[in-house]
Every structure is written in C-alpha cells, then in structure tokens.
Amino acid sequence: MTAPRILIIDDDPDFVEITKTILETKQYDVTYAHSQAQGVARLEEQSPDLVILDIMMGRGAEGFILARKMKKDARYKDIPIIMITSMPEQTGFDFPGDPIHPQFLPVTEYLEKPVEPQVLLDRVESLLPRNTESRPG
Amino acid sequence: MWHSLLFKIMVIVGGILSACIALLLVFTARTHESQLMRHAILHTGRTSDIAARSIRPEMLAQERTAILDIFDAYTQEEELEKIRLFDKDGMIVLSTQRSEINDRVDMTHEMCIKCHAEGPPQVLPPPLERGRIFRNADGARRLAIITPIYNAPACYTCHDSSLEVLGVLDAVFSLQGVDGSIHRVRQAATASGVLAILAAWIAVAFVLQRFVRQPVQRLLVGTQRVAEGDLGIEVAVAADDELGRLCTAFNAMNAKLKKAADEHTRWNRQLESQVSTATKELEAANESLRAADRRRAEFIRTVIHELRAPVSAMQSFLRLITARIVGELSPKQQDLLQRVDKKCGLLLATVNDLLDMAAVSDDRLQRPPGSVDLGDLTARCVSQFSHLAQKKGVRLTLNAEADPAHVHATARDLEHAVSNLLSNAVHYTETGTIDVTLKSEGPTVVLTVADTGIGIPEDDLPHCFKEFFRGDNVTPHLYEGTGLGLAIVERVVDKYGGTVDLESTLGTGTTVTLTLPGKST
Numbered sequence: 001m002t003a004p005r006i007l008i009i010d011d012d013p014d015f016v017e018i019t020k021t022i023l024e025t026k027q028y029d030v031t032y033a034h035s036q037a038q039g040v041a042r043l044e045e046q047s048p049d050l051v052i053l054d055i056m057m058g059r060g061a062e063g064f065i066l067a068r069k070m071k072k073d074a075r076y077k078d079i080p081i082i083m084i085t086s087m088p089e090q091t092g093f094d095f096p097g098d099p100i101h102p103q104f105l106p107v108t109e110y111l112e113k114p115v116e117p118q119v120l121l122d123r124v125e126s127l128l129p130r131n132t133e134s135r136p137g
Numbered sequence: 138m139w140h141s142l143l144f145k146i147m148v149i150v151g152g153i154l155s156a157c158i159a160l161l162l163v164f165t166a167r168t169h170e171s172q173l174m175r176h177a178i179l180h181t182g183r184t185s186d187i188a189a190r191s192i193r194p195e196m197l198a199q200e201r202t203a204i205l206d207i208f209d210a211y212t213q214e215e216e217l218e219k220i221r222l223f224d225k226d227g228m229i230v231l232s233t234q235r236s237e238i239n240d241r242v243d244m245t246h247e248m249c250i251k252c253h254a255e256g257p258p259q260v261l262p263p264p265l266e267r268g269r270i271f272r273n274a275d276g277a278r279r280l281a282i283i284t285p286i287y288n289a290p291a292c293y294t295c296h297d298s299s300l301e302v303l304g305v306l307d308a309v310f311s312l313q314g315v316d317g318s319i320h321r322v323r324q325a326a327t328a329s330g331v332l333a334i335l336a337a338w339i340a341v342a343f344v345l346q347r348f349v350r351q352p353v354q355r356l357l358v359g360t361q362r363v364a365e366g367d368l369g370i371e372v373a374v375a376a377d378d379e380l381g382r383l384c385t386a387f388n389a390m391n392a393k394l395k396k397a398a399d400e401h402t403r404w405n406r407q408l409e410s411q412v413s414t415a416t417k418e419l420e421a422a423n424e425s426l427r428a429a430d431r432r433r434a435e436f437i438r439t440v441i442h443e444l445r446a447p448v449s450a451m452q453s454f455l456r457l458i459t460a461r462i463v464g465e466l467s468p469k470q471q472d473l474l475q476r477v478d479k480k481c482g483l484l485l486a487t488v489n490d491l492l493d494m495a496a497v498s499d500d501r502l503q504r505p506p507g508s509v510d511l512g513d514l515t516a517r518c519v520s521q522f523s524h525l526a527q528k529k530g531v532r533l534t535l536n537a538e539a540d541p542a543h544v545h546a547t548a549r550d551l552e553h554a555v556s557n558l559l560s561n562a563v564h565y566t567e568t569g570t571i572d573v574t575l576k577s578e579g580p581t582v583v584l585t586v587a588d589t590g591i592g593i594p595e596d597d598l599p600h601c602f603k604e605f606f607r608g609d610n611v612t613p614h615l616y617e618g619t620g621l622g623l624a625i626v627e628r629v630v631d632k633y634g635g636t637v638d639l640e641s642t643l644g645t646g647t648t649v650t651l652t653l654p655g656k657s658t
Contacts, residue, residue, distance in 0.1 A: 012446065014453070018450070018454060022462060113449040114453040115453065116456060117456055117457060117462060
C-alpha cells in the first residue's frame with residue numbers, strides 16, 4: 001500500500017513546514033517546491049495525487065498561472081488542487097462566498113491562511129481519489 | 138451720389154459759382170444792350186434833326202415835291218424806314234409812304250403825348266424822350282422819333298406869328314441792326330457763360346479731387362485697414378493743409394496703436410509662455426503626486442502583506458501546537474496559547490480592515506463600479522451571519538421590500554459596508570432581534586439594521602465613525618473588534634454619494650440607516 005502523495009508549492013518555508021507537519025500526522029507522502037519552476041519539475045518527477053498551491057510566490061500570481069497550466073495539460077488536469085492564499089482579494093472575487101469559476105480559477109478547493117489544521121485535513125481527505133491505494137507506484 | 142462729399146461740395150460751390158457767373162453775364166449783356174439802344178436813339182434823333190433842318194428851305198419855297206425827294210433820299214439809308222410830316226392837328230401832310238398822306242394820326246397814341254400830356258407843351262425835349270419803340274405786324278422792332286418844327290420869323294409870311302409849332306416830323310427807324318447786335322451779344326454772353334460755368338465746375342472738381350477727395354479716401358482706406366487689424370500702415374501726406382495734418386495725426390495715432398498692440402501681443406506671449414510653463418510645472422507636480430500616490434498605495438499593500446504573512450504563520454504554528462499535533466499541552470498552556478491565537482486573529486482582522494479601507498479609496502485595488510443588487514448582496518451577508526446570530530440566540534431577520542434594489546457601486550465595497558453593519562449588530566447584541574430592512578424611497582435605496590443590543594452612549598455617538606474608536610461601554614475582553622467597521626461604512630457611502638445615520642439608546646439598541654442613490658437597471 002502506497003500513501004497518497006501530496007505536493008506543496010509555496011515560497012514560504014514556514015507554511016510548507018506547517019502544512020507538511022499537519023499532513024504527515026495522517027501519513028501522507030508530502031513533497032514540496034519553493035518556486036513555480038521547481039513545482040513543475042516535481043510534478044513531472046512525482047506525479048502527485050493532490051497539489052496544495054499558494055497564489056503569490058515572489059511578485060506575481062504565479063500560483064494562478066501554474067493552476068491554469070495544469071488544467072490545460074492532459075497529464076495533470078485531473079489532479080485536484082487546493083489553493084491557499086493570504087490575500088483573499090487577489091482571487092479577483094468580490095464576494096468571498098462566490099463559487100470558484102472553473103475557467104478563471106481552475107482549482108478544486110480554495111482556503112485562506114491561516115488554515116485550521118482540521119479543516120485542511122478534512123478537505124485533503126475528501127479530494128483524494130478513492131482508488132489511490134490501487135494506483136501503481 | 139448724395140452720399141459723396143465731393144458731389145455735395147461740387148453741387149453747392151459749383152451752383153453758387155454758376156449763379157454768380159450767370160448774374161455777371163446778364164448784367165454785362167444788359168448794360169451793353171442799353172448802351173446800344175442809347176446810341177441808336179441818339180443817332181436816330183440826330184438824323185431826324187438834320188432831316189428837319191434840311192427841309193426848311195423847301196418848306197419856305199412850298200416845294201412839296203422837293204421835300205418828298207429829300208425824304209426819299211433819307212430813306213435810302215438802310216435804317217430809316219419812313220419819314221412823314223404832320224401838322225399840329227395831326228393831319229399827315231407829307232410821307233415817304235404816299236398812301237397815308239392826308240390821314241390823321243391818333244394824337245393820344247402817337248408820341249404827341251410826350252409833350253402834350255399836361256400843362257404847357259415842352260419845348261424840344263432831348264431825343265431820348267422823343268422816341269418810342271414798337272413792333273409792326275412783321276414783328277421787327279422799330280424806333281420812331283418826333284421832331285417839332287417851330288415857327289420862325291422867316292415863316293411869318295405864310296404862318297401867323299402867334300403859332301409856335303408849324304408841324305411835326307416823324308421819322309421811323311428800323312432796329313433790325315441793333316437787335317442783331319443785341320442778339321449776338323446775348324449769344325456770346327450765353328456761350329461764354331456756359332464755358333465759364335463748365336470751367337468753374339471742372340476747377341472745383343479738380344481742386345476737390347486733388348486736395349480733399351484723395352486724402353480723405355486715403356484716410357478712409359487707412360482707417361478701414363486699421364479697423365481690420367492692420368496697424369502697420371501709413372497714409373501718404375499730400376499737403377500741409379488740415380487734411381495733411383489729419384493724415385499726420387492719423388499716422389502718429391496708428392504708430393502709437395501699433396506700439397501698444399505690439400506691446401500687448403508681446404505681453405500676451407509672455408503670459409502664454411508663463412501659463413504654459415506653470416501648466417507644465419503643475420503637470421509635473423501632478424505626475425509626481427500621482428507617482429507618490431502610487432508609491433503610497435504600493436507601500437500600503439506591501440506593509441499589509443508583510444504584516445499579514447508573519448501573523449498568519451504565527452497563527453498557523455499556534456494552531457499546530459494547540460491542535461496537539463506536535464505533542465501534548467497542559468490545560469494552562471492550552472489556554473494561554475489560545476489567547477495568543479485570539480490576539481493574532483484580532484491583529485489579522487485589523488490588517489484586513491485596513492486593507493478594506495485602503496481599497497475603498499484606491500480604485501486600483503478593485504474592479505470598476507457597476508450595477509449591484511443590494512437586495513441579493515444583503516441576503517447573502519445575512520445568511521453568512523445567521524449562524525453566528527443563531528449561536529448567540531439572537532433572531533436575525535431580513536425584510537426586503539425592494540427587490541431587486543440596484544445601486545451603482547462595487548460589490549466588494551457594499552459587502553464591506555453591509556457585513557460590517559451586521560457584524561456590529563451581531564457582536565453587540567446578546568438577546569432580542571436584529572431586523573434588516575431594505576426598501577426604495579424615491580430614487581434612493583434605504584437599508585436599515587436595527588438591533589436590540591447594548592447601544593451607544595450619547596456622548597460617543599459623534600465619534601463612532603472615527604477610525605479605531607470604541608465606545609466606553611465596550612468591555613474589551615467581551616467584545617473584541619478593530620474599531621474600523623463604521624469608518625469603512627462611512628467611506629463606502631461617501632464614495633457612492635450616500636449617507637449613513639446612527640441612532641442609539643444606551644441599553645436599548647442601535648439603528649443604522651444607510652441611504653444610497655438607486656440605479657434604474
């Protein structure tokens with residue numbers, strides 16, 4: 001049995017550390033990347049079951065761009081994405097309760113920092129594919 | 138024609154001149170004519186006298202035929218038409234016109250009246266008084282002169298010495314020659330008069346043209362050009378008369394005008410350049426202000442992000458610990474760490490509120506305003522807070538009389554305003570109700586949030602819209618807040634031309650009324 005693999009892409013090492021700690025309590029296989037480029041490389045190497053993505057890395061909304069790239073790529077388009085941000089206004093949605101638009105913000109879930117550990121664990125569990133355990137290596 | 142100065146002067150001066158010339162010529166001609174007549178009459182009188190004297194011997198000799206011969210000889214002269222002799226009773230005794238001999242002349246009609254009018258008859262009056270001028274049927278003028286033949290001692294042989302006048306010699310002269318001369322004089326006078334008048338008119342016209350019309354015309358053209366704005370022109374000065382001086386004065390005035398205009402233009406240009414320089418400076422200042430504003434907004438965003446990231450991380454670490462993921466905690470440690478977490482939350486809320494406030498006044502931080510349904514937005518906000526209200530046991534109701542209620546704003550700004558009002562109401566109400574009402578009043582949309590909460594002391598009411606202001610009755614550990622909520626609400630309504638009213642009674646409740654201009658679509 002292989003533990004589900006989760007890739008965290010965020011330039012903030014604190015956040016990576018926190019998220020990693022939370023997720024490892026449930027024995028997930030957690031890897032991380034500190035930049036968009038590194039994130040793309042990790043995606044190719046490890047084909048994760050779920051991606052946790054920060055919107056803002058460095059100066060711009062690199063998280064957005066990466067999410068869109070993933071949805072356009074046949075290899076990654078089915079991987080669920082949880083987008084986490086400390087700047088809710090950067091999602092471009094006027095109203096926090098607005099549904100996530102699949103074309104504008106192609107992510108499966110959207111959370112704000114700081115994240116409640118239990119909330120994160122619940123969301124991750126609900127988004128992971130049911131057949132993970134039978135997936136080959 | 139009458140609007141021409143030249144024409145007026147020509148008519149007046151030429152007319153007067155013509156009249157003078159005509160009068161002078163008429164007078165000269167008349168004088169000449171009367172002189173001619175006088176000469177004619179004197180000549181005729183002399184001829185008549187000579188004729189009377191020359192027939193004397195023949196009369197003494199009683200030679201009627203000889204007298205007639207003498208008369209005939211006289212009438213051979215061109216001008217003497219007829220000579221006749223009649224006695225003192227008017228009986229024609231002799232005449233070169235034989236047919237009228239023995240006829241009687243009408244003494245009242247003929248020249249006899251000259252001497253016989255009244256009193257004793259005159260004795261040989263001068264020739265000018267003895268003549269009369271008349272016209273015959275042929276229309277030609279004639280002059281008849283009578284010459285009395287007086288009784289003399291030589292005549293006493295036949296005539297009684299008591300008689301004074303023996304008869305009267307009447308000589309008729311033709312005035313054709315004289316009249317011809319007069320006619321020629323008149324013709325000459327008329328011709329010279331016409332010529333003189335013509336010459337006078339031409340002279341007047343020339344003088345006027347040369348000395349009046351040309352300079353006036355030049356002045357007129359000059360004035361017109363000055364009126365059209367051509368200040369540089371100079372009118373030629375023709376003479377040293379009044380008009381010439383007028384031209385000089387005009388040129389001097391024009392030069393001064395030009396100088397003033399040039400000065401004005403120069404001044405204008407200077408002003409323009411000053412204005413343009415000032416405008417450029419203003420633009421530059423404006424641009425640097427805008428740049429400063431951009432830098433300020435950028436700075437605020439950066440500050441907020443830099444504040445939020447570490448607080449957020451701190452809170453995340455705290456939650457890792459309080460969730461006992463990394464190990465067990467004593468109850469005291471748990472309590473203390475949870476209080477630190479709460480303070481972190483408050484700090485984050487303040488930072489977020491500050492960001493909201495910055496967003497209200499900084500258009501770059503959000504989308505442009507459009508038509509937003511305040512009814513829909515309020516309903517969503519109410520549903521967000523309903524869970525919290527329910528937890529506290531407060532009844533939160535929405536009564537939307539106006540639905541939809543469109544206003545011109547951004548959804549984000551309105552959401553901040555409405556959720557801050559609701560947040561205040563829910564936080565400061567422990568029991569009772571929160572009634573949210575939305576209705577249209579004419580062109581405006583009115584949102585009312587009325588709670589039965591702790592209320593606001595009267596003294597605090599005027600300060601409620603100040604940033605970071607919190608009421609005296611707010612116990613910090615019971616009601617945590619940033620003190621920015623109403624300030625954000627006021628900024629939002631100000632931005633969209635609305636108003637916010639606050640009514641409150643301490644311990645009874647608070648009613649906030651938000652009025653915004655409605656939008657028809």
